[in-house]
Amino acid sequence: MSDLFTFWTPVLITAGINSIIALGLYITMSSGPLSVAHAALAGMGGYLSAVLTTNFGWPFPVAMAAGMALGFVTGLLLGLLIVRMNELVAGLTTLGFGETMAVIAFNIDYIGGANAFTGIPMRTSLPLVYLALAVVLWAAWRYDHSRLGFAARATRDSPVTADAMGINVVWVKSFTFGIGAAIAALGGVLRAHYILVQGPEDMGFFISVGFLIFVVFGGSYTFWGALFGGMVLTILPELLRFSAKDRFIIYGVLLTVIVIIRPQGLITRVPTGVAPRWFGGRRRASTPVS
Amino acid sequence: MKRWTPLLLATIVSLGAPAAAQEKVVHFSSINGQTGQSAAYGSKVIEGVDLAAKTINDAGGFTDKCGGHYKVKITTGDMANSREQAVSLLRQAAADPSVLAVVAPSPSTGYVPMVPVAGQLKIPIIATGSGAPIKEWNPWSFRLNTVSKVAVPALMKTLKSKFDVKRVALIYDITQDGQRGEAELVRNSAKDIGYEVVAFEAFRAGDNDFRPQLSKIKAAKPDWVSIDGATPELAKIVNQMAELGIKAQLITGFGTFNDPVVWDLTEGRVKGGYSWSAYFALEDPARPEIGHMVQAYKKEYGHDPTLYSFYGWDGVNVYVEAVKRSCTTTDRDKFRQALNTIDNVPTLSGKATFKNPPDGENLSAAVIVNQTTGRGTFEAVK
Numbered sequence: 001m002s003d004l005f006t007f008w009t010p011v012l013i014t015a016g017i018n019s020i021i022a023l024g025l026y027i028t029m030s031s032g033p034l035s036v037a038h039a040a041l042a043g044m045g046g047y048l049s050a051v052l053t054t055n056f057g058w059p060f061p062v063a064m065a066a067g068m069a070l071g072f073v074t075g076l077l078l079g080l081l082i083v084r085m086n087e088l089v090a091g092l093t094t095l096g097f098g099e100t101m102a103v104i105a106f107n108i109d110y111i112g113g114a115n116a117f118t119g120i121p122m123r124t125s126l127p128l129v130y131l132a133l134a135v136v137l138w139a140a141w142r143y144d145h146s147r148l149g150f151a152a153r154a155t156r157d158s159p160v161t162a163d164a165m166g167i168n169v170v171w172v173k174s175f176t177f178g179i180g181a182a183i184a185a186l187g188g189v190l191r192a193h194y195i196l197v198q199g200p201e202d203m204g205f206f207i208s209v210g211f212l213i214f215v216v217f218g219g220s221y222t223f224w225g226a227l228f229g230g231m232v233l234t235i236l237p238e239l240l241r242f243s244a245k246d247r248f249i250i251y252g253v254l255l256t257v258i259v260i261i262r263p264q265g266l267i268t269r270v271p272t273g274v275a276p277r278w279f280g281g282r283r284r285a286s287t288p289v290s
Numbered sequence: 291m292k293r294w295t296p297l298l299l300a301t302i303v304s305l306g307a308p309a310a311a312q313e314k315v316v317h318f319s320s321i322n323g324q325t326g327q328s329a330a331y332g333s334k335v336i337e338g339v340d341l342a343a344k345t346i347n348d349a350g351g352f353t354d355k356c357g358g359h360y361k362v363k364i365t366t367g368d369m370a371n372s373r374e375q376a377v378s379l380l381r382q383a384a385a386d387p388s389v390l391a392v393v394a395p396s397p398s399t400g401y402v403p404m405v406p407v408a409g410q411l412k413i414p415i416i417a418t419g420s421g422a423p424i425k426e427w428n429p430w431s432f433r434l435n436t437v438s439k440v441a442v443p444a445l446m447k448t449l450k451s452k453f454d455v456k457r458v459a460l461i462y463d464i465t466q467d468g469q470r471g472e473a474e475l476v477r478n479s480a481k482d483i484g485y486e487v488v489a490f491e492a493f494r495a496g497d498n499d500f501r502p503q504l505s506k507i508k509a510a511k512p513d514w515v516s517i518d519g520a521t522p523e524l525a526k527i528v529n530q531m532a533e534l535g536i537k538a539q540l541i542t543g544f545g546t547f548n549d550p551v552v553w554d555l556t557e558g559r560v561k562g563g564y565s566w567s568a569y570f571a572l573e574d575p576a577r578p579e580i581g582h583m584v585q586a587y588k589k590e591y592g593h594d595p596t597l598y599s600f601y602g603w604d605g606v607n608v609y610v611e612a613v614k615r616s617c618t619t620t621d622r623d624k625f626r627q628a629l630n631t632i633d634n635v636p637t638l639s640g641k642a643t644f645k646n647p648p649d650g651e652n653l654s655a656a657v658i659v660n661q662t663t664g665r666g667t668f669e670a671v672k
Contacts, residue, residue: 006385010378103494106464114467116402118425122410195377196410197403200465202373241368248325248370 009126011238013194016129019230021187022214023136026226027143028075028180029215031152031173032159033082034091036208038184040098043203045071045185046192047111050120060123060193067189068182075181079174098208105200116199124194132190136183140223143179152176217255219265228267313351316619317363318609319383320393321400322418326371328397331598335396335418336366337591338602345586352610356617362606365389369400376400377407384411390613390625391415393605396598398422398468405431414626416608418601421468421544424649430626432650434608434642435601436568438468438543441657442475445566446483448659448671449541459489459512459538461503461527462519466495469518472543476516488512495520500527501534508536516541525555532559541565550666560662564671569640569656570597580638597639604637611635
C-alpha cells in the first residue's frame with residue numbers, strides 16, 4: 001500500500017497540475033480562440049512566483065496570487081490583440097507570443113537564462129494541488145452556467161450572430177482569455193514549486209501543444225473534457241511503464257485510435273435543457289409551430 | 291542417537307544461517323531517458339548500469355570492509371527527456387526506503403531539476419553525462435562525468451601555451467544550457483588565460499542561416515572561432531564559415547569534431563579543429579579492464595559501448611565502492627559521507643574523486659585536449 005502511494009503521489013500531482021492548465025485552456029477556447037500560448041502563460045506565472053518567493057521572500061499564497069494576476073493581465077492583453085483576427089492568424093499570433101516569451105526567458109540572466117531558475121522553495125503538495133483543482137473545477141462549472149459562459153459559447157459558435165444579439169464579443173473573448181490565462185498561470189506556479197526549476201523550455205510550442213491535446217482529446221466543449229484529458233493523458237504513460245521502450249508507441253497508437261473513433265473528444269457537451277439519456281432524461285419536445 | 295539427530299541437524303542449520311543472512315541486497319535506482327530526445331545517451335547509460343550490476347552479481351556479489359556480502363539490485367525508470375518525470379521518479383525512489391541512491395540522468399534536462407530535490411529529500415544522486423552548470427550544489431548531489439567547468443579552462447590553457455591564442459570569436463546555442471555554459475566559460479576565462487573575446491554571438495537550436503552572426507564574426511577578424519552547438523547546427527556553421535571565407539582555427543567542446551557524422555556533414559572541414567573530451571577508448575593495452583567490459587557489453591547487447599555506457603558502468607562501481615566503505619544498504623547519510631572519501635578511484639572513464647561540499651564535481655575527471663585528424667580520428671595535444 002505504501003509502495004502504491006509512493007509511486008502514485010508524484011504522478012497524481014503532475015496530473016492535477018496538467019489538468020489545471022488544461023482547464024485554463026478550455027476556458028480560453030470556450031469563446032473561440034485557439035491558443036498555443038498557455039505553456040508560456042503558465043511559465044510566466046511560474047517564473048514570477050519563483051522569483052518572488054526565492055529572491056524576495058514573499059509568502060507563497062501572495063506570490064501565487066501575483067503569478068495569477070500576471071497571467072490574467074497578459075491573457076487579457078493577448079485576447080484584445082487577437083480578437084479581430086481570423087482563427088488561423090490568431091492561433092499564429094499566440095504561437096508567436098509563446099515563442100517570444102521563451103526567447104526572452106532564454107536571454108534574461110536574472111531568471112537563469114538557458115540554465116533555468118533554480119533554488120525555488122518546495123510549496124506544492126498533493127492536497128494543495130487537488131484543493132486548487134477543486135476550486136478551478138468549481139469555477140469552470142460556475143462559468144459554464146453563467147451569462148459569461150453562455151456568451152462565450154455563442155461567440156465561439158458565431159461571433160457575428162453573437163454581436164447581433166448584443167453580446168460584447170471583444171470583451172467576452174479577451175476576458176475569457178484572461179481568466180483562462182490566470183488559471184494556466186496558477187498551474188505554472190504549482191509546477192514551479194513542485195519541480196523546483198523553472199526554465200524557458202517549459203514555455204515552448206511543444207509544451208503548449210501537449211495541453212491542447214489534453215483538451216481536444218477529452219473534449220473541448222465541456223470542462224469535464226479538459227479534466228479528463230489532463231488526468232488520463234498524464235496517467236496513461238505511467239500505466240504503460242511495464243513496456244519501457246514501447247510505452248510512447250502504445251500511447252500514440254491509443255491516442256490516434258481514440259481521436260479517429262471520437263473526433264469530437266471523449267466527453268461532449270449535452271445541450272442545455274437536455275438531460276442525458278443514461279440518466280433517464282428525455283429530449284425536450286420541440287415547440288409546435290402555430 | 292535418534293534423539294540427538296534433530297538437534298544435530300538444527301545445530302548445522304543454525305551454523306550455516308549467519309552466512310546466508312549476511313548476504314544483503316543493495317538497491318539503486320537508475321533514472322535516465324530510455325525514450326524521447328535523450329534516449330540515444332540515456333539508453334547507453336542504462337545498459338552500462340545493468341551490465342555493471344549483472345557482472346558484479348555473476349561474480350558472486352561483493353564484500354564490504356565489515357565482512358557483509360552483497361548483491362546489487364537495479365530499478366530502472368524512464369524520464370523520457372521530461373523534467374516532471376525525472377523529478378517524479380526521483381521522489382518515488384526517495385520514498386522507497388530500500389533504495390540507497392540514484393544513478394541520475396545523462397541529459398541535464400533531468401539532472402539539473404533533480405539536484406535541489408535530492409538535497410530536499412536527502413538521497414544521493416550521481417550524474418552520468420550531464421554537462422550543465424549547477425548554480426547551487428548540495429551535499430547529496432554528485433557528478434561523475436567531465437564537465438565544461440574543468441575542461442574548458444584546461445583546453446584554453448593548452449591552446450594558449452601551444453599556439454598563443456589571441457583573438458577568439460564565439461558562436462553558441464543559447465537554447466542549450468550546456469552549450470551556453472561552455473561559451474560563457476570560454477569568455478570568462480579570457481582575462482585569466484590571456485586572450486581577447488572579439489565576438490559573442492548566439493543562435494537557437496533548429497536555426498539554418500548563421501550568416502548574420504558569421505558576418506559580424508568575420509568583421510571582428512578572429513584567429514580562433516569557438517562553436518558551441520549540437521551537430522546539425524555546428525556543421526552548418528562550419529560550412530557557412532567556409533562560404534564566407536572565414537579562415538580561423540576551430541574550437542568546440544565534448545569532442546564534437548571527432549564525430550564521423552560531423553566530418554561527413556562538413557565534408558572534412560573540421561580537420562585540424564580542437565576540442566576537449568573525456569577519456570574514451572574501446573581498446574587500451576594499458577588498461578585491460580576496458581577490453582573486458584567492451585567484450586561483455588558486445589556479448590550482452592550486440593553493439594559497442596559508448597562513453598555514456600562507461601558512465602553508467604562507472605556510476606554503479608563508484609556506488610559499490612562507497613557501500614564497501616560505509617557497510618550500509620539503507621543509511622543514505624553514511625553512504626553519502628563514504629562517497630566523499632572516494633579519492634582517485636580508477637574508473638573506465640578516468641578516475642573519481644569527490645569532496646562535497648563545496649560541490650559534487652568529479653575532481654579527477656579526465657580531460658583530453660585533442661585535434662581532429664580525420665573522419666572519427668584525432669590525436670591528443672600535450
